[in-house]
Amino acid sequence: MADIRYRFLDLKPVNAPYEAALKEAANRVISSGRYLHGEETALLEKEIAELCGARYAIAVSNGLDALRLILRAYKELGIMNDGDQVILPANTFVATALAVSDAGLVPRLVDISPITLNMDTAKIEAAIIVRTRGIMPVHLYGTPCWDRMLKAIAESYHLKIIEDNAQAIGARSTTVGLNSSYSTGALGDAAGWSFYPTKNIGALGDAGMVTTCDESLAEAVRTLANYGADKRYHNIYKGNNCRMDEIQAAFLRVKLRHVHEENARRDRLAHIYSDNIINESITTPAFLPGKQVWHQYPLRVAERDRFRAYMLEHGVETDVIYPMPIHKLPCYADDYAELRFVEAEKLSQDLVCLPIGAHISAEDGRIIADIANSFK
Numbered sequence: 001m002a003d004i005r006y007r008f009l010d011l012k013p014v015n016a017p018y019e020a021a022l023k024e025a026a027n028r029v030i031s032s033g034r035y036l037h038g039e040e041t042a043l044l045e046k047e048i049a050e051l052c053g054a055r056y057a058i059a060v061s062n063g064l065d066a067l068r069l070i071l072r073a074y075k076e077l078g079i080m081n082d083g084d085q086v087i088l089p090a091n092t093f094v095a096t097a098l099a100v101s102d103a104g105l106v107p108r109l110v111d112i113s114p115i116t117l118n119m120d121t122a123k124i125e126a127a128i129i130v131r132t133r134g135i136m137p138v139h140l141y142g143t144p145c146w147d148r149m150l151k152a153i154a155e156s157y158h159l160k161i162i163e164d165n166a167q168a169i170g171a172r173s174t175t176v177g178l179n180s181s182y183s184t185g186a187l188g189d190a191a192g193w194s195f196y197p198t199k200n201i202g203a204l205g206d207a208g209m210v211t212t213c214d215e216s217l218a219e220a221v222r223t224l225a226n227y228g229a230d231k232r233y234h235n236i237y238k239g240n241n242c243r244m245d246e247i248q249a250a251f252l253r254v255k256l257r258h259v260h261e262e263n264a265r266r267d268r269l270a271h272i273y274s275d276n277i278i279n280e281s282i283t284t285p286a287f288l289p290g291k292q293v294w295h296q297y298p299l300r301v302a303e304r305d306r307f308r309a310y311m312l313e314h315g316v317e318t319d320v321i322y323p324m325p326i327h328k329l330p331c332y333a334d335d336y337a338e339l340r341f342v343e344a345e346k347l348s349q350d351l352v353c354l355p356i357g358a359h360i361s362a363e364d365g366r367i368i369a370d371i372a373n374s375f376k
């Protein structure tokens with residue numbers, strides 16, 4: 001096998017430009033003597049709230065915890081109860097569904113749109129039952145999942161909208177959100193964010209965020225993330241320990257200053273791929289109105305596995321994100337054995353993601369596109 005010239009992902013060059021600033025940030029935290037709930041965390045919360053236009057931001061341990069805490073908080077506030085349903089797309093990372101299950105709620109899957117690759121908002125209404133309490137749109141691959149239909153349905157059925165914003169920091173919709181922002185993370189009632197190292201802005205470890213404009217929800221999330229204590233040794237909920245490390249907050253503040261550059265670089269590469277790939281057996285992703293931040297660049301190729309082998313032979317590593325829709329995963333297969341989601345199942349068969357990130361230059365992008373074009 002030929003050498004891999006273009007890795008699917010390589011985090012070293014992602015963080016290399018920030019190395020000096022990251023070391024300085026680490027030193028600042030080390031000598032501060034404050035390693036949790038310090039100034040860096042408070043400032044990061046403020047910066048994320050400002051970035052998206054949410055009133056409150058609560059720094060937490062990771063993206064799964066962010067989503068889990070929102071749902072648990074809705075339960076503590078009496079808005080959701082054990083066994084209630086939350087609607088989410090059949091094609092997402094497992095954490096979206098796990099957050100719902102972990103909170104004692106039931107994930108109700110909806111098929112995706114073959115255009116947006118996000119939840120098909122026209123199919124939401126048919127999935128609503130008496131016990132439906134929420135909708136979790138996932139801004140998958142960096143494409144906002146937000147439109148008038150979604151808003152109108154949530155309004156008429158009194159459903160909470162919890163965005164999974166793990167892949168879409170900096171993305172914008174053309175339809176205004178519930179609180180007059182157009183930015184993902186502030187479109188719905190609450191949002192969970194992830195700063196897992198591979199995300200568009202990644203920590204050097206685990207970290208996540210909750211954003212919302214709802215004061216009582218923000219308070220409940222903050223309390224639940226801190227053992228359920230609203231004051232020291234005064235535990236009003238059976239909570240968790242879901243804090244963000246001060247050192248990760250300091251790292252993230254360094255990288256957050258460059259979020260628009262990082263997203264612009266991804267956008268350039270996505271355009272290079274789309275402008276240069278002209279192979280009839282390859283379908284490139286749709287450029288949609290609003291701002292997509294290209295966490296992934298997803299292609300569709302009927303002979304996906306043969307395409308992947310061909311690319312690898314020519315030095316290009318690809319990945320399939322995700323190879324199985326939620327209802328096919330072993331942990332959910334028993335619950336959802338009878339369900340069929342035609343579009344999500346098709347996507348899991350023909351989806352293949354090209355490398356995208358700081359390790360792929362514009363020139364690399366053209367070369368990779370040429371290799372894809374030579375696939376027959």
Ligand SMILES: *Cc1c(COP(=O)(O)O)cnc(C)c1O
Pocket residue numbers: 062063064065092093095096138164166167193194195196206207208
């Ligand atoms: C990464 C991711 C998560 C989970 O975030 P972690 O920080 O890894 O827990 C949730 N949803 C989606 C769509 C993700 O991509």
